[in-house]
Amino acid sequence: MAAQAGFQQDFPSTVDIPLAGVPLQRGTGTVDQRSVNILYETYVNPITGGKTFYAVKRPGLANSTQPPAGAATGRGLYAWGATGKIYSVFNNKIYSGTTDLTVTLAASSGRCWFAESGAGSSAQILIVSDGTDSYHITTSDVATQIDETDDAQYPTPNLGPVVFYDDYIFQAKSNGEIWNTEPDAFTSWVGTNFKSAQMYGDDLEAIARLKDMVVAFGKASTEFFFNNGTTNSPLLRIPANAMQLGMATKNSLAQAGDTLVWVAEAPGVGDGGRQVWAIEASRNGFRISTPAIERFLNAETTSMSSCTAWMETVAGHLIYVLNLSSANRTFVYDFTSKSWTEWSAITAIKFPGIAATSLNGTVYVQDATNGRIYTLLPTTYQDSGSNFTVTLQTDKYDFGTPMAKFQHGFWLIGDNTTSTINVSEADDDYTTFNTARTIDMTATRKYLGMGGMFFQRAYQITYTQNAALRLEKMVLGIDVGNG
Amino acid sequence: MASSGSVDYQSSRTNFIETALKLCGVLREGVSASANQLTDGAHALNIIMKSFHSHGMPLWAIRESAVFPIEDVNTVTLGPSGGHAATTYAATYLTAAAASGATALTVNSITGISASDQLGVELNSGDIDWTTVSGAPSGSTVTAAVALTAAAAINNRVYAYTTKTVKPLKIIQAALYNYDTTTQVPVNIISRDEYERLSDITVEGPPNQIYYIPGVLTGILKFYPRFPDGSSVIKIWFQRPFEDMDAAGDTADFPQEWENAITWELAAHLGMAYNVPVRKMNMIMQKAQFELAKVNDFGMEEGSVYFTSNSSGR
Numbered sequence: 149m150a151a152q153a154g155f156q157q158d159f160p161s162t163v164d165i166p167l168a169g170v171p172l173q174r175g176t177g178t179v180d181q182r183s184v185n186i187l188y189e190t191y192v193n194p195i196t197g198g199k200t201f202y203a204v205k206r207p208g209l210a211n212s213t214q215p216p217a218g219a220a221t222g223r224g225l226y227a228w229g230a231t232g233k234i235y236s237v238f239n240n241k242i243y244s245g246t247t248d249l250t251v252t253l254a255a256s257s258g259r260c261w262f263a264e265s266g267a268g269s270s271a272q273i274l275i276v277s278d279g280t281d282s283y284h285i286t287t288s289d290v291a292t293q294i295d296e297t298d299d300a301q302y303p304t305p306n307l308g309p310v311v312f313y314d315d316y317i318f319q320a321k322s323n324g325e326i327w328n329t330e331p332d333a334f335t336s337w338v339g340t341n342f343k344s345a346q347m348y349g350d351d352l353e354a355i356a357r358l359k360d361m362v363v364a365f366g367k368a369s370t371e372f373f374f375n376n377g378t379t380n381s382p383l384l385r386i387p388a389n390a391m392q393l394g395m396a397t398k399n400s401l402a403q404a405g406d407t408l409v410w411v412a413e414a415p416g417v418g419d420g421g422r423q424v425w426a427i428e429a430s431r432n433g434f435r436i437s438t439p440a441i442e443r444f445l446n447a448e449t450t451s452m453s454s455c456t457a458w459m460e461t462v463a464g465h466l467i468y469v470l471n472l473s474s475a476n477r478t479f480v481y482d483f484t485s486k487s488w489t490e491w492s493a494i495t496a497i498k499f500p501g502i503a504a505t506s507l508n509g510t511v512y513v514q515d516a517t518n519g520r521i522y523t524l525l526p527t528t529y530q531d532s533g534s535n536f537t538v539t540l541q542t543d544k545y546d547f548g549t550p551m552a553k554f555q556h557g558f559w560l561i562g563d564n565t566t567s568t569i570n571v572s573e574a575d576d577d578y579t580t581f582n583t584a585r586t587i588d589m590t591a592t593r594k595y596l597g598m599g600g601m602f603f604q605r606a607y608q609i610t611y612t613q614n615a616a617l618r619l620e621k622m623v624l625g626i627d628v629g630n631g
Numbered sequence: 632m633a634s635s636g637s638v639d640y641q642s643s644r645t646n647f648i649e650t651a652l653k654l655c656g657v658l659r660e661g662v663s664a665s666a667n668q669l670t671d672g673a674h675a676l677n678i679i680m681k682s683f684h685s686h687g688m689p690l691w692a693i694r695e696s697a698v699f700p701i702e703d704v705n706t707v708t709l710g711p712s713g714g715h716a717a718t719t720y721a722a723t724y725l726t727a728a729a730a731s732g733a734t735a736l737t738v739n740s741i742t743g744i745s746a747s748d749q750l751g752v753e754l755n756s757g758d759i760d761w762t763t764v765s766g767a768p769s770g771s772t773v774t775a776a777v778a779l780t781a782a783a784a785i786n787n788r789v790y791a792y793t794t795k796t797v798k799p800l801k802i803i804q805a806a807l808y809n810y811d812t813t814t815q816v817p818v819n820i821i822s823r824d825e826y827e828r829l830s831d832i833t834v835e836g837p838p839n840q841i842y843y844i845p846g847v848l849t850g851i852l853k854f855y856p857r858f859p860d861g862s863s864v865i866k867i868w869f870q871r872p873f874e875d876m877d878a879a880g881d882t883a884d885f886p887q888e889w890e891n892a893i894t895w896e897l898a899a900h901l902g903m904a905y906n907v908p909v910r911k912m913n914m915i916m917q918k919a920q921f922e923l924a925k926v927n928d929f930g931m932e933e934g935s936v937y938f939t940s941n942s943s944g945r
Binding site: 551552554555556573582583585596597598599600601627628629630631 | 653655656657658659660661662905906907908909910911912
């Protein structure tokens with residue numbers, strides 16, 4: 149509760165309220181403080197130490213390509229620097245740009261995983277894994293299916309995630325075995341070439357690479373391995389790094405460079421509830437979720453495995469985007485501002501992008517269902533040509549006194565932009581937001597008078613225009629009544 | 632640009648309440664008052680209007696009513712549940728004699744007489760038979776619901792009215808009007824003390840003194856002497872009560888120039904209830920006082936003031 153004291157009764161006062169706030173939902177509804185389709189930015193003046201906060205409208209989605217030329221389920225997206233092309237999986241097809249690579253992913257569904265071999269490898273390839281088979285794509289866009297018919301020792305079924313590390317390709321099974329190919333022989337799997345993550349008894353959920361380590365995420369623990377150069381499996385466990393912190397689902401795993409983020413099952417840090425954790429470079433892992441976010445995670449129950457997640461740096465913000473299936477909402481953690489917001493589609497449902505990649509400074513996002521790949525651009529203010537709504541819903545304010553408050557003025561401080569913004573208030577604990585008033589965002593003075601009386605008030609600001617939006621704060625003119 | 636040409640703007644009860652709440656800063660722009668606010672505001676508005684009774688007798692609130700003749704009493708109750716007195720009525724006379732037991736009455740004019748109206752017929756004894764009109768009058772015939780108890784001769788007076796007079800707050804003038812002679816004679820308004828000093832109030836003759844006791848919903852008018860016949864009515868001019876604002880869409884029973892004063896008075900009342908900050912409350916109260924004084928001055932009759940000696944012998 150961000151109540152502010154300091155009012156002198158019977159003297160008109162103004163109070164600044166920055167339009168920056170973390171999600172404070174008491175449950176899994178839409179009451180309490182929340183921000184939708186927003187990114188926060190904080191600037192510190194190094195001379196004065198003063199801080200400026202901005203709530204900035206999120207980038208929009210512009211149509212880029214539609215590889216399957218129609219609706220199809222998106223399963224993965226990857227920009228391969230070796231070819232400068234975007235590779236995608238829709239339904240059971242792999243596309244290079246909009247070209248169908250004419251292989252069919254047999255009997256698999258869900259997320260596909262990508263890894264590229266090193267440029268120094270004998271034949272640089274892009275590996276696509278669906279957990280059943282692998283597909284090796286050459287720089288000439290020739291795709292070859294790899295399964296047990298090619299090598300009887302091919303680890304199938306596997307978890308899906310594929311890691312390229314020091315000329316090895318690693319894939320893992322749920323029983324904890326982390327398999328590797330022969331070095332620089334990406335189709336050569338040997339029955340003894342595996343290392344087991346077995347410090348704890350849990351099943352393995354995913355593997356990932358972090359700097360010079362392979363990270364094995366179990367359902368209740370995490371182990372780290374490095375390349376020890378040993379025969380068969382080159383991996384050697386780093387026992388001291390192991391954590392009793394597992395992964396709720398591999399579909400929550402996202403990576404951007406040396407940052408890994410996932411939804412953890414956390415039996416070792418409390419009651420086993422879900423949390424979002426991150427590991428940046430070689431630092432210790434740390435929890436980035438808040439209790440409000442974790443309530444949503446736990447409410448997903450078994451639907452958690454249907455989530456999608458991705459990370460990219462967008463408009464100067466490194467973000468982790470987590471789409472929750474049951475809640476049908478998207479929560480976004482911004483590593484830049486260290487804050488959570490929500491993103492939504494043009495209707496109040498989860499953001500449509502389920503995977504993302506970046507190429508030449510542009511972020512590409514794959515749609516969950518319509519077969520499209522979008523660009524996610526800070527200069528695009530719509531999603532696929534339709535306006536989406538920015539919502540800033542504040543905490544309840546009583547301004548440090550239970551007495552009646554009379555709001556004689558409301559000023560919105562922000563950049564001039566197109567058309568009008570809507571402002572409404574709820575004085576009854578979010579039960580009813582009154583009919584919104586509009587502020588002309590082209591006007592220098594963005595003001596509303598006659599705010600009425602309240603005891604405790606929350607504000608909701610919404611903007612649904614094809615235009616940029618950057619707001620700094622709202623300023624309230626308040627008189628305190630006599631009782 | 633042309634002016635509207637209309638001069639009929641009036642605020643509804645809801646308009647008054649919501650405007651007052653906005654003046655207090657209670658109601659947000661563009662937001663309607665809640666059900667509770669409207670209920671509380673309606674109550675406040677009505678009691679404020681009732682309190683305006685005490686502000687004197689604005690010219691526009693002076694009403695005339697007639698107290699109809701009634702035999703063998705000195706008292707009539709005035710008000711919606713009172714005796715025979717009305718502001719709007721028809722006064723005519725029989726153009727054909729009516730026998731005792733008759734119901735069909737032939738009158739000079741049926742103008743202003745409607746079905747179910749109260750109907751008073753002067754009998755030959757000078758008494759008045761009061762009944763109601765049965766059915767719509769037609770031609771020159773009015774049908775009484777109850778037959779005459781005695782004969783009534785041609786030219787005997789007939790009175791009819793639909794609605795009883797409102798309760799007078801204060802009677803400021805009275806006169807006895809005789810329909811036979813079409814003459815009007817002033818009637819003295821005396822005090823309770825003076826009335827109670829009268830020796831034999833059963834005397835009949837043209838009433839020339841009245842005394843009025845206002846009550847809660849009705850008042851009592853005492854007159855002296857008693858009506859001798861049905862030829863005359865006592866006309867009274869009085870300050871009428873302001874009408875209630877019962878429904879949300881009701882307009883005020885006040886001239887338009889009063890609407891601002893009413894709004895500010897209501898704001899002052901509601902401001903107290905909603906704990907409006909003292910500084911603003913003071914401004915609202917000053918404004919309310921100013922507007923009320925201004926409109927009160929405007930509503931008073933502009934005429935000469937006469938000073939005379941009291942010759943009533945007291």
